[in-house]
Amino acid sequence: MNLILEKQALPELLQSWRESFDVFLPQKLERFSHFMPLQDDTAVLVNEPHNTRIPPKALFLPMTETLVKFTRVGGYKDAENEVQPRVVFAIRPCDAQAVQLLDTSFLEEDYSDPLWREKREKTVTVGLGCHEPCLTGFCTTVGGGPFNKAGLDVLLTDIGGSYLVEVLTDKGTWLFTTLQPADDSAIETAHKIQQEAFDRMEVAFKTEHLKEKLEQNFDSAYWDSVSQSCLGCGVCTFLCPTCFCFDIVDETQRRERVRNWDSCMFRTYSLEASGHNPRPSRVERTRQRLSHKFVYWIDQVNQIGCTGCGRCVRYCPVGLDIRAMLRQAQTLPFEVSHAA
Amino acid sequence: MPDIDTIKTEAKRLLQEGVVEVVVAFKAGDTPLHPQPAFFSSPDEIDQLVFSGLCQNNLATFLTRLPKEKKVAMVVRGCENRSVNALIIEKQKSRDNLYLIGVPCEGIIDWRKIVEHVGETVLAVEENTHLVTVETPNGRFALERAILLHDSCSRCAHPNPMSADIRIGEARPEGDPSLARTTVEEFEALSSQERYAWFQKEAERCIRCYACREACPMCFCEECFVDHIEPRWTESGATPAGMQGWHIVRAFHQTGRCTSCGACERACPMDIKMTYLTEKLNHDMKKKYNFEAGLDVQTQPPFATVTLDDKNRFVVS
Numbered sequence: 001m002n003l004i005l006e007k008q009a010l011p012e013l014l015q016s017w018r019e020s021f022d023v024f025l026p027q028k029l030e031r032f033s034h035f036m037p038l039q040d041d042t043a044v045l046v047n048e049p050h051n052t053r054i055p056p057k058a059l060f061l062p063m064t065e066t067l068v069k070f071t072r073v074g075g076y077k078d079a080e081n082e083v084q085p086r087v088v089f090a091i092r093p094c095d096a097q098a099v100q101l102l103d104t105s106f107l108e109e110d111y112s113d114p115l116w117r118e119k120r121e122k123t124v125t126v127g128l129g130c131h132e133p134c135l136t137g138f139c140t141t142v143g144g145g146p147f148n149k150a151g152l153d154v155l156l157t158d159i160g161g162s163y164l165v166e167v168l169t170d171k172g173t174w175l176f177t178t179l180q181p182a183d184d185s186a187i188e189t190a191h192k193i194q195q196e197a198f199d200r201m202e203v204a205f206k207t208e209h210l211k212e213k214l215e216q217n218f219d220s221a222y223w224d225s226v227s228q229s230c231l232g233c234g235v236c237t238f239l240c241p242t243c244f245c246f247d248i249v250d251e252t253q254r255r256e257r258v259r260n261w262d263s264c265m266f267r268t269y270s271l272e273a274s275g276h277n278p279r280p281s282r283v284e285r286t287r288q289r290l291s292h293k294f295v296y297w298i299d300q301v302n303q304i305g306c307t308g309c310g311r312c313v314r315y316c317p318v319g320l321d322i323r324a325m326l327r328q329a330q331t332l333p334f335e336v337s338h339a340a
Numbered sequence: 341m342p343d344i345d346t347i348k349t350e351a352k353r354l355l356q357e358g359v360v361e362v363v364v365a366f367k368a369g370d371t372p373l374h375p376q377p378a379f380f381s382s383p384d385e386i387d388q389l390v391f392s393g394l395c396q397n398n399l400a401t402f403l404t405r406l407p408k409e410k411k412v413a414m415v416v417r418g419c420e421n422r423s424v425n426a427l428i429i430e431k432q433k434s435r436d437n438l439y440l441i442g443v444p445c446e447g448i449i450d451w452r453k454i455v456e457h458v459g460e461t462v463l464a465v466e467e468n469t470h471l472v473t474v475e476t477p478n479g480r481f482a483l484e485r486a487i488l489l490h491d492s493c494s495r496c497a498h499p500n501p502m503s504a505d506i507r508i509g510e511a512r513p514e515g516d517p518s519l520a521r522t523t524v525e526e527f528e529a530l531s532s533q534e535r536y537a538w539f540q541k542e543a544e545r546c547i548r549c550y551a552c553r554e555a556c557p558m559c560f561c562e563e564c565f566v567d568h569i570e571p572r573w574t575e576s577g578a579t580p581a582g583m584q585g586w587h588i589v590r591a592f593h594q595t596g597r598c599t600s601c602g603a604c605e606r607a608c609p610m611d612i613k614m615t616y617l618t619e620k621l622n623h624d625m626k627k628k629y630n631f632e633a634g635l636d637v638q639t640q641p642p643f644a645t646v647t648l649d650d651k652n653r654f655v656v657s
Contacts, residue, residue, distance in 0.1 A: 030545070031452060031611050050460050053609065054547070063547060064577030135461050136371060229377040231401070234549035235609045249576050260577040263549070268567045314460075317551050317607035318397055319374030 002187055003165040003179035005156070010163075011044050014089065017175060021124070022086040024059060026052050035059060035088065050134050051092040051309055055241035059088060060099060060119045061106075061261075063238075067115075067248070068257040079256070081115060083122050087175065090128040093148040093155075094139045094309040098241030099125070100151030104301045105244060124171050127152040131193050136310035138204035138323055144307050146201065147194040157190040164190035204323040206330055207304065211295050213334045218287070222332055226325045227286035229318045234263035236312035236320075237289065242305050245269070264288045290325065341468060342443045342509030347415060348386050350441055350506060355383045360413040360439050364402055366395040372465050373451040377402060391415065393449035393467050393485070398603035400424050400557035404432050411437050417445035419492075419601035421501035422634025423557040426597055429637055430644075432560060442504025444512040447493035448602075449485065452611065457483055492602025492615055495519035502635065520600065524623045527616050539617075540580070543587040545610045548578055552614060553590065555607035558597045565589060591617035596625050596641035599634040 005013070015038070017023050023038040028045060032053040036042075066079035091099075099120075106116035129147035130137075139145055149155050153172035156163040164182055167173050182190075217223075237243040238261055247262035247269075262269055265286075270279040279285050297305030306322070313321050351363045367378035367388040375395045379402075380386055399414055400423035406412055412433075416424060421440060428435050446469055454462065454474055464475040472488055474481045486494070497515040501507065527535065550566075553559040565573045566586055574589065575582035591614065598618040605615055625631045629642040 031456060064579055064582075135463075228379050229402075231551065231554035231607070233551035233554040233607070234547075235551050235607075238547050238549045239609055247576075251575055251577070251579075252572075254575075258577050261547070266550075266567075313371065315609040316374070317555055317609075319369035319371070319376040321370035321374075324370040 001167040001173070002182040003167065003176050004182040004186055005163045005165050005176070005179055007162055010046070013178070014038055014044060015040075017087055020085060022084045023089060024056075024086060025089040029053075038089075046090045046128060050314075051095055051311070053239065053311075053315075055098065055239060055309065055311065056088055056091050056095050057098060057102060057241050057244065059086075059123070060102070060116055061244055061246070064258055064260050065115060066256045066258050070255040070257070072255075076257075081118075083119050085122045085124075087124045087126060089126045090156075091125050091152070092309070093127055093129060093146060093150070093152065094137065094144055094307040095241045096125050096127050096151035097139075097144050097148055097307045098151070098309070101242050101297075101301075101303060101305060101307070102244050104303075124153045124175060125151060126154040126156065126172065126175065128156045128158070129194060129197070131158050131197050133197050133201050134310055136313040137308050138201070138310065139308035140198060140201040141204040141207065141323075142304045142306050142308045143207075146197040157193060159186060159189045159193060162186070204308070205326040207294075209334060209336075210326065210329060211298050212336070213329055213332045214291055214295050216334045217329075217332045220332060222329065223283050223287045226290075226320075226328065227282045230265070230282045230286055230320060231318055232265055232267065232282050232285065233317065234261075234265055235315050235317060236322075237263040237265055239311040239315055241307060241309055241311070242293070264292070290322070290329075294326070341446065342391060344389075344391055346508045347391055347441060347443065348389050350508065351380065351389055351413065351415075352383045352386045354413045354439060355380065355386070360411040362406070362410065363389075363413045363415075363441075364399050364406075365389050365415040365441075366391060366397075366399075372462055373454065391443065392465075393446060393472070394451060394465065396448050396451065396490070396603075396606045397555060398423055398557050398601045400427060401555055401559075401603065403427055403557065404560040408433060409437060411439070413439040413441060415441045415443055416501050416504060417443055418496065418499045418501055419445070419599050420557075421503060422498065422599035423601060424634075425503060425637050426599060426634040426641075427557060427560075429634075429640060430558075430597075435637060440501060440504040440506075442501030442507040444501070444507065444509050445493075445496070445499040446485070446512065447489040447496065447499070448606070449488045450490040450606070453488045453490075454483070457481065457488075490602050490606055491613075492600060492605065495523060496600070498635075503637065520619055521623060523616060524620050527620065539587070540584070542613050543584045544580055545612050546578065546583040546586065547610060548576075548582065548586065549609060551607040551609060552604035552612075555603040556594075557601075557603070558594060558599075559590075565593075587612075587614060587617070590614075591621060594618050595621045596629075596631060596643045597633050598622055 024035045026033040027036045034052050035056050068076050069079055070076045106113040133146040149168055153169040155166045164186055165176055245262045246259040248259045250257050271277045293305035354360045363380040366375045368390050369376045375390055377397050398420055400420045427433050458474050458476050458481045461477055466473045470485055472483045472485050497517040499512040574585035602615055631642050
């Protein structure tokens with residue numbers, strides 16, 4: 001279903017959703033944008049050139065989330081993490097695709113995560129396509145695109161004075177009942193903008209045989225060279241929309257069991273109780289990070305575990321660029337695997 | 341600007357003559373705003389060496405990551421030289437295994453300030469002592485270098501390397517030490533509630549990624565207090581207590597050790613201000629003990645020194 005939304009009508013429409021939903025949208029926080037709840041006086045800034053600094057995965061997997069509260073007498077009860085129905089507005093396609101990728105982990109049939117599931121079920125995602133895709137992003141390289149619909153209930157395309165609203169799921173229908181259908185020329189304009197944006201994205205690296213090359217060069221000096229200047233901080237993984245590792249900790253003073261974001265780039269991540277660390281240096285940790293995204297995700301769900309948002313490229317404190325690392329990986333020797 | 345060819349010639353000579361095994365410097369990044377730290381171990385690689393105002397890391401942070409006995413050359417600015425000195429004092433490296441290529445510093449350009457002025461898409465950057473010219477899809481912008489400097493650099497007191505083996509480029513005039521003092525005094529002038537509000541606002545944006553720790557040359561502990569499990573010193577999550585605990589203790593561990601380089605702030609993905617805390621401690625060390633970290637390789641930091649006339653008798657009795 002294609003509808004038309006005049007830009008000037010947007011603030012009022014967003015406010016009207018608040019009757020039934022918590023509405024999250026990117027807002028200015030210091031020098032960057034951040035998904036925060038819409039208030040009465042929120043200035044609607046939807047045309048920030050880049051996605052939010054912290055990916056919207058945080059709306060589904062908070063940095064710290066209480067799982068269980070202990071009582072003084074030795075019992076425990078589940079934490080009350082009540083979630084209101086909500087709309088995530090102006091989520092970029094790369095970030096929405098990432099949330100859908102994470103569903104494969106958190107909503108797996110036998111091991112479904114109730115906290116993730118509740119938030120996902122109660123959330124409507126309204127995406128805003130990137131008519132001016134960013135230079136550090138590489139969504140098309142990893143199978144997405146600036147107007148990719150994966151993980152979205154609705155996709156908006158900025159066509160000048162208005163948005164073309166493509167309602168993709170039943171969940172999204174309710175939000176836009178007041179709008180008029182789009183005419184053919186609006187649809188045509190939108191498709192042209194979408195195609196132009198797609199075409200403007202360059203191929204950042206080739207993905208053909210990348211998995212085999214990374215896998216077969218597990219012990220290569222390549223890993224030393226790409227990890228040499230890595231500081232071992234958690235910027236790339238914490239700002240990554242598809243990184244979902246967490247650590248479960250008992251905060252005994254607060255009598256709570258919590259889960260916190262964790263990062264495979266940290267020394268403590270793979271440190272075992274014996275003191276042995278199977279990933280003793282940044283070399284092995286870098287290999288893990290890249291291999292998880294470009295080997296293990298493919299093994300498990302047949303998708304690359306990176307959506308090309310470019311945050312790790314923009315915010316790495318030492319300027320390490322995953323695109324360059326993977327271009328270098330493409331020069332590694334490999335043999336075609338004949339297995340299945 | 342220092343002459344890049346002279347730096348390269350010297351770096352190449354050091355490797356060719358076997359004076360050092362590795363030269364730690366910068367190479368061009370894959371995006372114009374982000375040159376990368378680089379480790380050159382063969383003279384042929386030196387062509388990749390770059391140096392610009394956008395080289396934002398304190399290279400001394402890599403010193404403790406390289407084998408202690410390795411002969412290392414490093415391109416150092418004023419702050420990096422002070423960090424190297426502080427590390428030598430803390431016995432993390434012997435001066436005999438180091439060759440310092442000193443470059444007087446015109447201040448590090450804060451790439452975030454460029455982005456604030458011209459937007460996030462930057463195609464190329466050129467700079468000279470006064471101007472930074474940025475090319476974007478919307479045209480070329482010439483910006484004054486002074487307004488783009490990182491805050492730590494605009495109040496830098498010692499831009500010149502003080503104990504380099506060779507200096508490349510003309511020495512810069514020393515900075516005005518009152519600038520750092522002014523920052524501290526402004527913060528001190530606030531009421532305690534206002535100071536706490538400021539601290540909360542900054543600290544509680546933290547995502548506990550520890551980029552500040554890893555970027556800091558003086559944070560070389562094998563095991564950081566936040567990673568210690570038994571006993572646990574601080575909450576590990578992104579909770580107000582955890583985030584505040586991290587920021588305050590991190591700063592205190594720098595007392596008499598911080599060289600005011602600002603690498604912590606430049607590494608932070610959340611734009612958190614944190615040098616106001618370390619500057620306050622530096623200010624106190626200066627006022628109470630007339631000590632500044634890293635100015636030489638002899639003077640022990642006051643908190644690492646015990647004398648028999650120490651008024652706190654518990655130290656020796």
